[in-house]
Amino acid sequence: MASDGHTRPFDVRSIRADFPILRRTVKGKPLVYLDNAATTQKPQAVIDALTAYYTGCNANVHRGIHTLADEATAAFEATREAARRFIGAASTDEVVFTRGTTESINLVAASWGREHLRQGDEIILSTLEHHSNIVPWQMVAEERGARIRVVPVDENGTFLYDEFLKLLSGRTRIVSIVHVSNALGVVQPVEDIIRAAHAVGARVLVDGAQSSVHLDIDVQRLDCDFFACSAHKIYGPTGVGILYAKRSLLATMAPYQGGGEMIREVRFSGTTYNDPPYRFEAGTPNIADVVAFRAAIEYVEAIGKPTIRAHEDTLLAEVSERIRRIPGVRILGDIPGRIGVLSFTVEGVHPQDIGILLDNQGVAVRTGHHCTQPLMHRFGIAGTTRASLAMYNTPEDMDIFATSLEKVVRMLS
Numbered sequence: 001m002a003s004d005g006h007t008r009p010f011d012v013r014s015i016r017a018d019f020p021i022l023r024r025t026v027k028g029k030p031l032v033y034l035d036n037a038a039t040t041q042k043p044q045a046v047i048d049a050l051t052a053y054y055t056g057c058n059a060n061v062h063r064g065i066h067t068l069a070d071e072a073t074a075a076f077e078a079t080r081e082a083a084r085r086f087i088g089a090a091s092t093d094e095v096v097f098t099r100g101t102t103e104s105i106n107l108v109a110a111s112w113g114r115e116h117l118r119q120g121d122e123i124i125l126s127t128l129e130h131h132s133n134i135v136p137w138q139m140v141a142e143e144r145g146a147r148i149r150v151v152p153v154d155e156n157g158t159f160l161y162d163e164f165l166k167l168l169s170g171r172t173r174i175v176s177i178v179h180v181s182n183a184l185g186v187v188q189p190v191e192d193i194i195r196a197a198h199a200v201g202a203r204v205l206v207d208g209a210q211s212s213v214h215l216d217i218d219v220q221r222l223d224c225d226f227f228a229c230s231a232h233k234i235y236g237p238t239g240v241g242i243l244y245a246k247r248s249l250l251a252t253m254a255p256y257q258g259g260g261e262m263i264r265e266v267r268f269s270g271t272t273y274n275d276p277p278y279r280f281e282a283g284t285p286n287i288a289d290v291v292a293f294r295a296a297i298e299y300v301e302a303i304g305k306p307t308i309r310a311h312e313d314t315l316l317a318e319v320s321e322r323i324r325r326i327p328g329v330r331i332l333g334d335i336p337g338r339i340g341v342l343s344f345t346v347e348g349v350h351p352q353d354i355g356i357l358l359d360n361q362g363v364a365v366r367t368g369h370h371c372t373q374p375l376m377h378r379f380g381i382a383g384t385t386r387a388s389l390a391m392y393n394t395p396e397d398m399d400i401f402a403t404s405l406e407k408v409v410r411m412l413s
């Protein structure tokens, strides 16, 4: 439901009309955009919010006393409130603007990690993680002498919860886990993971880059310590994301970067820092994109994530049924509850060839390792072809995709 309580009935035709890019053609064919897990397209409301900001009230935030600065600051902070509501945080003080999920995780690893990790401490990740939830932890682990433990997955990409419990111990300081896998669409049991981690005194970061667009998020109910997501995967602009962290944690965390805005007082003899969240927002932020992010949040809220999810689930189930029947095709992570992603291999065919030939039909999919090389390694493959869905996809999109793929596989096999 939107902030004004209004719910928009779901009509995929009228939704598509809101996304101008969907009117274009690719190679003379209507665009079938199925690369939504990489980034979603933007509705006119988001594009208009960007233009309105630059044409109406562009100014630097927080520091000015003139009218434009006041208006820009109000618009900027209004997004913080919208983001708070979107993830169910208790206070806007717990919402830090970042460049995206990657920067949010780096912030936690560099600030909280450096402070709390000691020689012999353990960080638990899973085989499913995106590189941006692996590399920042490797960097801090190396610096602090901590050790990374990895929860394995089975041949379907299922997170092995019992193995996770075996890895958990008094040495575990943090569990950093992807909520919905970008490579497979499988969902991790984050509620159980968080409860078990807290029982041994460990903190939990949830990588919500994919879940934030498909699932209703309530960080208070989840009781996660950190939650990271990116606006561009939620129909918003690139270059903006949020880090949620519990107020008690942020209050004790050292700044991640130094500069303007994050200070209280600067002397050459020493500097005192601003309160969270501003302590973690050094320098002029990405104001225009933050402002436009609110339009994306309100757009999604007006339709409602359960409604969007139901639409995407129906399309995914139908198209999966058809793709499964293509000779030589293997869908990875093909288990119930998978969200928005169809990742597959075709025996004897390189994913890149499939991607290029699908593009010739106007169908945009992603091929490769999807920034999850350890997961690809687990499956003994270099990569997959991935189709990923959004609210504006239609049964016709699915039909064009499946028909094109059938043709491509016939040609290449």
Ligand code: PLP
Binding pocket: 037, 038, 099, 100, 101, 102, 103, 130, 132, 133, 178, 180, 181, 182, 207, 209, 210, 230
């Ligand atoms: N984590 C997951 C699961 C992702 O899918 C992505 C992006 O694809 C990221 C992290 C990184 O997000 P960003 O590139 O927006 O920082």
